[in-house]
Amino acid sequence: MPRTHLVLDSAFTVGPVRRRLFGGFVEHLGRHVYDGIHEPAHESADEHGFRKDVIELVKELGVTTIRYPGGNFVSGYKWEDGVGPVEQRPRRLDLAWHSTETNEVGLHEFQQWLDSVGSELMLAVNLGTRGAAEAIELLEYANIPGGTARSEERKANGREEPFGITMWCLGNEMDGPWQLGHKNAEDYGKLAAMTAKAMRQIQPDLELVACGSSGASMPTFGEWERTVLEHAYEDVDYISAHAYYEEDQDLTSFLASGANMDHFIKTVTTAADHVQAHKGSDKRIDISFDEWNVWSITKWEAQQKTFTLDEWPVAPRLLEDVYTVADAVVLGGLLISLLRHADRVASASIAQLVNVIGPIMTEPGGEAWRQTTFFPFSVTSRLAHGTSLNVVASGDTIDGGKHGTVPVVDSAATVEDGHAAVFLVNRHQSESTTVTIDLSGLDVDGDVHAEGIWDDDLHAVNDLSNTSRVGLRTNESVRREGDTITIELPPVSWTALSIG
Structure with a gap:
């Protein structure tokens, strides 16, 4: 049986766990907004047309900051289409996802939904087909108290107080040839700088996100940043x-995907720190990991088809991946990587939330349910508070395929006010692994509880035919004797320990 030993010590820390690390992403794509979060005819719909069963699941998931409205969608979006009387809003072609956008949900409606779920808005601006002028008009509309054309327009549209949006994304995946308004790094960098300067002339304390590469496989990855x-x-x-x-x-x-995410984060921070050194700047640039998830991209690419001129459906079923136990274990491992780099990852958004590669699924007129990936995210968001610890790990290793040799057990831990949480993934496909945890460096008393995701069928799912086939399981093997915890992890499993 493989073995792993972990040492936790409050003297060895990574950094604070910022709550934005547990963010989400809502894009006008497929059935995410329409027939996902917004379905006025549903029996659970509130006065704004939002499904209350979905609201409760999003609250349970524990997302803190939600990026909106895209994504590829934002690069062709006119924000003005989504404000004002709903019955007067135009229907537009969504070129990113070859759909029709009805604009029934826009900035005002989405903020009402955010108020219901208790999350902060991270707003993206269109730097694909638009630019700095439109971005500062949107900022004026959203954040200026009154007395100007755009702020008074907001008031006339029913919102007296400003939205008070602090975090803004300057476009989306501008290095991607698929992106409307695709640019090279020089052109985008100049546009981002110009737009940021203009926005700061209105509100200097904004938090602004520049587009990094759309993926590590991009030929310009690293150099783009x-x-x-x-x-x-x-x-x-x-x-x-x-x-x-x-x-x-x-x-x-x-x-072993977490090993790749670790490398990804190190590469991006190295590029940023190189520029800091080159400029002699005292400022540090951190990461907004504002799209991450498990997604069957290969299947999606194979399913794409050529559309005719009259095929522009409203809210088609797109990217509706059904997640397995293995997917959930890997997603839990990705959360471990984010926690391990909490000093540099200031914000992260699981992409996306509902129906579209989401941890939550819905059926029109029917029920909403948790996918397998819901559980590691909700538990980690609930337990991971305070400070991320630099876990000292020793033990057996295993073949990680294209990612090389990796530890059998991946781990992260947090501590706050006498409570600790430890997150573990056993990558071994056939053997349980014994883990011992040395707590002598922590002032943490009390019992330990362990819960997680594992199953004899790694490809078991929750779907419409059985919405609760997979769920959290209690690991009864966990023991604490003094400052030592021992637990046996099943093969291919994700586990969270709550201590104190």
């Missing part, structure tokens, strides 16, 4: 990171 920040370093606060992982018939590599 460096070039963009050479232009915009002093004008922005964060650089974005996007990463998706899939099994694609290679479970060994899939289970």
